Amino acid sequence: MTGELRAVLFDSGGVLIRPIGGRWNPRADFEETVLGYDPTITPERFAGAIAAGEAFFATSETTPDYDDYHRVLLRHLGLQPTPALLADLGREVPATSVLEVFPDVVETLEELRRRGVRMAVVSDAWPGLPEAHAELGLGGYFEAYAISAVLGCRKPDPRMYRHASDALELRAQECVFVDDDPELVAAAIELGYVGRALCRDGAVEPPGVASITALTEIIDLF
Incomplete structure (x- = not known):
């Protein structure tokens, strides 16, 4: 390895994995589940509820409790957040049915491990992320997880980076x-970390922050 670098701290969503269908929250089966309780709900009402959920996320200091998030959406839809409905929305499903690993991830992690690079995850996520990673074939690569719902804070809070x-x-x-x-990368750089913004699929490279267009490029740092 070159220089002082000895480890990579990865964000998860958008870097390692992505949601099948392109939407993180609510889960892809949200509409189908809710329609089983009230088949009269229109796409427009669902769109409004999802927007309310996004606003709830934006004003939360950490990743909120999963049931609390669903309560916001259900109340916007005019539905009672009964224990049965909340349990149905939060039921466990195979990670492989809702998430997928980016094509360049496994080869990157394998090569980093071969070179002796240590790895951890820093993610604004719910507590089940390590288990989801394991189901997706990413188990065993990461020595530590900094998860917002566990730590009670979100990036760019310094505690997220420093925990890892x-x-x-x-x-x-x-x-x-x-x-x-890129803003979360810039925050890490201010704390003394080396940073790289991942700009896949033709995303505009941010000014002032070093960037890569494929995860495999991180290997060149070691």
């Missing part, structure tokens, strides 16, 4: 942070 590097017992300058949100 502290778990690896490494200094900030020994870690490169990779995220598809």
